[in-house]
Amino acid sequence: MKKIYLDNAATTPTDARVLQAMLPYFTEVYGNPSSLHAFGQEAKHAIEEARCNVAAFIGAKPEEIVFTSGGTESNNFAIKGVAYARREKGNHIITSKIEHHAILEPCHFLEKQGFEITCLPVDEYGLVDPADVDKAITDRTILISVMHANNEIGTIQPIAEIGKIARRRGIYFHTDAVQTLGHLPIDVDALNVDILSASGHKLCGPKGVGILYIRKGVRLRPFMHGGDQEQQRRASTHNVPGIVGFGKAVDLAKEEMGKEIEKLTFLRDTLIKGILSTIEFTRLNGHPIQRLPNNVNVSIAYVEGESMLLNLDMEGIACSTGSACTSSSLEPSHVLMAIGLFHELAHGSLRFSLGRQTSEDDIDYVLTVLPGIVNKLRSMSPLYKKEVK
Numbered sequence: 582m583k584k585i586y587l588d589n590a591a592t593t594p595t596d597a598r599v600l601q602a603m604l605p606y607f608t609e610v611y612g613n614p615s616s617l618h619a620f621g622q623e624a625k626h627a628i629e630e631a632r633c634n635v636a637a638f639i640g641a642k643p644e645e646i647v648f649t650s651g652g653t654e655s656n657n658f659a660i661k662g663v664a665y666a667r668r669e670k671g672n673h674i675i676t677s678k679i680e681h682h683a684i685l686e687p688c689h690f691l692e693k694q695g696f697e698i699t700c701l702p703v704d705e706y707g708l709v710d711p712a713d714v715d716k717a718i719t720d721r722t723i724l725i726s727v728m729h730a731n732n733e734i735g736t737i738q739p740i741a742e743i744g745k746i747a748r749r750r751g752i753y754f755h756t757d758a759v760q761t762l763g764h765l766p767i768d769v770d771a772l773n774v775d776i777l778s779a780s781g782h783k784l785c786g787p788k789g790v791g792i793l794y795i796r797k798g799v800r801l802r803p804f805m806h807g808g809d810q811e812q813q814r815r816a817s818t819h820n821v822p823g824i825v826g827f828g829k830a831v832d833l834a835k836e837e838m839g840k841e842i843e844k845l846t847f848l849r850d851t852l853i854k855g856i857l858s859t860i861e862f863t864r865l866n867g868h869p870i871q872r873l874p875n876n877v878n879v880s881i882a883y884v885e886g887e888s889m890l891l892n893l894d895m896e897g898i899a900c901s902t903g904s905a906c907t908s909s910s911l912e913p914s915h916v917l918m919a920i921g922l923f924h925e926l927a928h929g930s931l932r933f934s935l936g937r938q939t940s941e942d943d944i945d946y947v948l949t950v951l952p953g954i955v956n957k958l959r960s961m962s963p964l965y966k967k968e969v970k
C-alpha cells in the first residue's frame with residue numbers, strides 16, 4: 582500500500598543529511614562541551630558553529646541564541662521569563678486566541694499568580710488586527726506574544742506591524758516561529774521581534790531541540806537552574822547531536838527553502854482547488870494568500886473529521902484533524918472556534934501539511950481517494966440526506 586505522510590506540521594521526518602551530520606556526535610565526539618579537555622572542546626566547537634548558522638539564518642548575533650529542548654520550552658521560557666523578570670514593571674500580557682497551547686497554558690499558569698492576560702480575537706481568516714494590539718496596551722503591559730504563523734490553519738500574522746507598535750510603546754515582543762523557521766524567510770530586525778521561538782523537528786531536524794532568540798539587552802528570568810551553560814540562561818548539559826542536527830537542518834533550509842516554497846505553494850493550491858471543486862459543501866480555513874506554503878485546512882460538512890482521518894489512514898494517508906497535540910480530545914479546535922466556525926464544521930475539518938518529501942503524485946492520490954471516503958461517510962449521515970433532498 583502507498584504510504585503518504587501529510588502531517589508535517591505535527592512533525593517532519595529527520596532529513597538523512599541531518600542524521601549523517603549528527604551521528605558522529607553520539608559515538609565519536611561525545612565529550613561534554615563544558616569540559617576543558619579536547620573531547621569537550623570539540624563538542625563545544627560544533628555547538629558554536631551551529632549557533633552561528635542559526636543566528637545568521639535569522640539575522641541575529643550568535644550570543645542572542647539559546648538552545649532549548651524544543652518549541653514548548655522556548656515558549657515557556659519567553660512567557661514566564663519576561664513575566665518574572667518584569668514583575669515590578671507590570672503584570673499584563675497580550676496574546677491571541679489562536680496561539681499554540683505552549684503559549685496559552687503558560688499564560689493561564691501566570692493568570693493564577695495574579696498576571697492579567699488579554700487574548701485578542703482574530704478575524705474569519707485567523708488574522709490579528711494590529712490596531713487591536715495597540716488598543717489593548719496599558720501602562721501595565723510587559724509583553725506581547727503573537728505567533729508568526731498558525732499551526733492549524735496556516736495564517737501568517739502581520740508580525741512586523743505588530744512589532745513596530747510594541748517597539749513604539751516600549752514593550753517586549755515575542756513570536757512563536759515554530760511553524761515558520763525553515764519555511765518562510767525570517768529576519769528578526771525586519772520583523773521587529775525581541776524574542777523568537779523555534780523547534781528542530783518542524784524543519785526536518787531532530788526532535789528535542791529548539792532555540793530561543795533573545796535580543797541583546799532583553800532580560801528574561803531563567804527557569805532551568807543548575808550549571809552555567811548558555812551564558813547562565815539555560816542550565817543542563819547540551820544536547821550536542823541535537824544542536825548539530827538543528828544547525829544542519831538550518832543549513833539545508835538556507836539552500837533549499839526558496840525552491841521548496843515554490844514547489845509546496847503549487848502543491849498546496851492544487852490540493853485546495855481539487856478538494857473545493859470535487860467535494861460539495863467544503864470550505865477552506867485560514868487565509869487564502871497569507872498562508873504557510875505547506876498548509877491545507879478544510880472543513881467538510883456532514884462528516885466527522887475523525888472518521889475521515891481513520892478512513893484516509895486505512896488508505897495509507899496520514900493527516901490530522903485539529904492539531905496533533907489535541908487530536909485525542911473531543912473538544913473542537915480553539916483555533917477553528919476563534920475564526921467563527923460552528924462546532925459541526927469544526928469537527929469536520931482536516932489538516933494536510935505538506936513537506937520536503939511531498940510529490941505531485943501524493944496530492945493526486947489524495948484527490949482520488951478523499952471524495953470516495955466523503956461520499957461513503959455522507960451516505961450514512963441523516964443530516965446530509967436531509968440537505969440534498
Ligand SMILES: Cc1ncc(COP(=O)(O)O)c(C=O)c1O
Nearest residue numbers: 651652653681683732759760780
Ligand atoms: C506553533 C507551535 N508552537 C509550539 C509547538 C511546540 O513545539 P515542540 O513540539 O518542539 O515542543 C508547536 C508544535 O506543534 C507548534 O506548532
